C-alpha cells in the first residue's frame with residue numbers, strides 16, 4: 001500500500017541512451033566502477049562524474065536523478081566529516097586545525113573529497129544505465145551472453161518481491177493498529193514480520209508449483225520473448241567502453257604522480273567551511289528524516 | 297437518533313496514480329443498521345470503509361464516527377469502537393496460537409483478564425474453533441483462518457463491525473457461520489457493514505444496500521429496491537441471487553406476478569399465495 | 574450421443590500428504606473424464622478438490638511429497654512416469670491465488686514464460702500472446718506489470734498464461750474468488766467458449782453451484798477425499814437429501830423446486846431444473862394461475 005517506493009527504476013523515454021542496448025551501458029558503468037576504485041585523484045574522479053552528469057542531461061532523467069541525489073548527497077556528506085578527523089590514510093597526518101578533542105587533517109579533507117567523488121561518479125553512471133534500460137532488457141541481454149536461465153529468474157523475482165513485501169508489511173502493520181495495538185517502536189513492528197514472512201514462503205511454494213506446471217525448467221532449447229537489438233553502434237560503443245575505461249584504469253594505477261594527496265594543500269578556511277557545511281548538511285537531513293519517520 | 301457514522305462529501309484520491317477512488321460521497325448510518333456495500337472490482341468499496349476505522353483519511357470532506365471527526369485520530373483510537381475484518385486473514389493473524397490471537401484485541405483495550413477469557417471462550421464456541429486453540433494460526437487451513445480473523449475482532453465487541461468479503465473461498469458451512477455472526481451482531485445491537493460480491497448472503501441478511509460505481513455512491517436502498525432497479529443493476533453489471541432473478545424473469549413473462557423475492561422461502565410463500573387465490 | 578474416448582482416467586487413486594496413518598486426502602478415486610467435458614468439482618473446504626486437480630498434471634505425486642497409490646492416465650500418459658513440465662503441454666493449470674502465480678515484469682513476459690521454456694519461436698510467441706489476451710479480454714495490457722493489475726485481471730492473466738501452451742485440458746481451481754459477479758460470469762464464459770469452440774476439456778473447482786450447474790455437463794461431488802456423487806447437474810441435484818446432508822448448497826432454483834414439490838404444489842418427479850431458463854419455463858405456470 002504505502003511503503004517507500006524504490007526511486008531507482010526505469011524512467012520511460014526515447015533518448016539516444018534509452019535506445020541503446022543495455023550491454024554497452026553496463027560495460028561502461030562497470031568500467032567506471034573499476035576506475036573509481038583504482039584511483040583517488042579528484043580530477044580523474046571529477047571528470048568521470050562530470051561526464052556522467054552530461055549523460056544524465058542527454059538521457060533526460062534529471063528529475064529522477066535529483067531525487068536519488070537528494071538522499072544520497074546528505075548521507076555521503078558524513079564521509080567528509082568523518083574522514084577529515086580520521087583519514088583513511090596511513091599516518092602521519094598533517095593537521096590543519098583542532099576543535100577540542102578533534103583535529104582536521106589535510107589527508108582527511110583529500111580523502112573525504114575523493115570518496116565523495118568516487119561514490120558520485122560510480123552511482124551517476126549506474127543510475128543512467130538503470131534509468132534508461134528496461135529491467136527485462138537488461139536481464140534478457142545478460143541471458144544472451146550466457147547468464148544461467150534460473151539465476152536470471154531468481155534476480156527478476158527478487159526485484160519484484162521487494163516492493164511487494166514492503167507493501168504487505170504496511171498492510172499488516174495497519175491490520176494490527178486496527179486491533180488497537182498499543183505498542184510502538186521496534187517491539188510492535190516485530191510481530192508484523194511474521195505474516196509477511198509466512199506469506200513470502202507460501203508465495204514461493206505456490207509459485208514453484210505453478211512454474212513447473214508451465215513447463216519451466218524444461219531441458220530443451222529455450223527462446224526469448226523479449227528481443228533486444230544489438231546494432232553496429234552498440235557493439236562499437238561496447239568495445240570502446242571496455243578499451244577506454246580499461247586503459248584509463250591501467251593508467252591511473254601505473255602513474256604514481258596522480259596521487260595528489262601529498263601535493264594538494266587545502267586552505268584552512270576552505271577546509272573548515274567544508275567540514276562545517278558537511279556536518280550541518282547531514283544533521284539537517286537526519287533531523288528531517290527522523291521527523292518523517294516519527295510522523296508515519 | 298445520532299448516526300454512528302456520518303460521511304460528509306468524502307473524496308479519496310490515492311496519490312499513486314492519482315486515482316479518485318471515492319468521489320463526493322455523503323451518507324449516514326444509524327446504530328444497529330445492517331448495511332451491505334456492493335459494486336464492481338475497483339469501485340471504491342474498500343476505500344470507503346477504510347475511512348470508518350481511520351486507516352485512510354479523507355482527501356476532502358469529513359468522516360465522523362460516534363460523533364468524532366476521524367481525521368486527527370489514530371487508528372488505534374478509532375479501533376476501540378470499530379472493528380475491521382480484513383479480506384485476507386494472512387494480513388491480520390500473527391500471534392503464536394489461535395487463543396492469543398483472540399485475546400490480542402481485548403488485551404489492547406485494557407479489558408480485565410477474566411472478562412477476556414470469557415469472551416475468548418464464547419467466541420471459540422460460536423465459531424467452532426475448539427480443536428485449534430493451541431495451534432499456530434498458520435497451521436490451520438485458509439478458510440478457518442478467515443473465521444479466526446472474524447473471531448479476533450468479535451472478542452473486541454466493537455460498536456461497528458466491518459466485514460470485507462467475508463465469504464470468498466468459503467464453503468457453505470463456513471458461509472453459514474458468517475450468516476449466524478451477522479444475525480447475532482444484529483441481536484446484540486451492533487452496527488454491521490458488509491462489503492461483498494456474494495448477493496445471496498446480502499439478500500438474506502442486510503436491511504440496506506449501498507451501491508458504488510467508479511467511486512460514486514449511486515444508490516442507497518433496500519435489497520429489494522436495488523435488485524429490482526434494472527438500470528442500476530445493469531450499469532454496475534451486478535447480478536441478483538438466482539432466485540431473485542427467477543422472480544424478475546417471471547414478472548417479465550407474466551404481468552400478473554409482481555413480487556421481487558430475496559430468498560427461496562419468500563418465493564415458496566408466493567407460490568402458496570397464488571395457488572390459494 | 575457418440576462415445577468419445579476417455580481423456581483422463583483415475584484408477585483407484587489414494588493419496589496421503591503425510592504418513593499413511595493419517596486420513597488420506599484422496600480415497601479410492603475412480604473417475605473418467607472424456608474429451609470435451611466441462612467438469613465441476615464440488616465439495617466442502619478440505620474435501621480434496623485441489624488435491625485431485627494436482628494429480629491431473631502430475632504435481633502429485635511427482636513434486637509434492639506424500640504416499641500415492643493407484644494410477645492416473647492423462648491423454649495416454651501415466652502421470653507417475655511423465656515429468657510435470659512435459660504434462661504442461663497437455664494440461665494448463667490455473668491456481669486459486671492468482672497473485673502467487675505471477676513473477677514477471679510485464680503481462681507479455683508472464684504469458685511467454687512457458688513458451689520460452691518450450692522453445693517457441695519469437696513470431697509464434699507474439700501471435701499466441703495476442704490471441705490469448707484477446708480470449709481472456711486483456712488486450713492492450715501487454716506491457717503492464719502483472720502486480721499492478723486488479724485481482725480479477727490477475728486471474729485472467731493466469732488463465733492466459735495457461736492457454737498459451739495450447740493445452741487440451743484446462744484445470745481451474747476456484748478461478749473467481751475475489752472477482753465481481755460480472756468478472757465471474759466472464760471467466761466462466763471464457764471457459765465455456767473454449768470448451769464449445771475448441772473442444773477443450775475444462776475441470777473447475779468452485780463453490781458457486783448456480784454457475785456450475787449452468788455450464789458443466791459433469792458434476793463431481795467430493796466429500797472427505799471420496800467421490801460421493803457424479804453425473805449431469807440435473808441428476809446430481811436430484812439427490813437433495815444427500816447434498817444437504819453433506820453440507821452443500823443446491824442451486825437456488827432447484828432447492829425451490831424441491832420445496833414446492835414437498836408442499837404438493839407441483840410434480841417434478843424428483844428432477845429439478847438447475848438452470849435459470851429451465852426454471853422460468855417450469856415454474857412460470859405456477860404464478861400465472863391468477864391470470865388464467
Ligand SMILES: Nc1ncnc2c1ncn2[C@@H]1O[C@H](COP(=O)(O)OP(=O)(O)OP(=O)(O)O)[C@@H](O)[C@H]1O
Nearest residue numbers: 001310312315317336337338339340341342343344
Ligand atoms: N493503495 C492504492 N494506491 C493507488 N490506488 C489504489 C490503492 N488502493 C486502491 N486503489 C484504486 O482505487 C480504486 C478503488 O479501489 P478499492 O480497493 O476501494 O475497490 P473495491 O471496490 O474495494 O474493489 P474490490 O471489489 O476489487 O475489492 C481502484 O481503482 C483501485 O485501483
Ligand SMILES: Nc1ncnc2c1ncn2[C@@H]1O[C@H](COP(=O)(O)OP(=O)(O)OP(=O)(O)O)[C@@H](O)[C@H]1O
Nearest residue numbers: 437439590598616617618619620621622623624625
Ligand atoms: N500441502 C498439504 N499438506 C498437508 N495436508 C494438506 C495439504 N494440502 C491439503 N491438505 C489436506 O488435504 C485435504 C484435502 O485438501 P484440498 O486442498 O484438496 O481440499 P479442497 O477441496 O481443495 O478445499 P478448499 O475448498 O478449501 O480449497 C484437507 O484435509 C487438507 O487439510
Ligand SMILES: [Mg+2]
Nearest residue numbers: 341342343460
Ligand atoms: Mg475491496
Ligand SMILES: [Mg+2]
Nearest residue numbers: 622623624746
Ligand atoms: Mg482447494
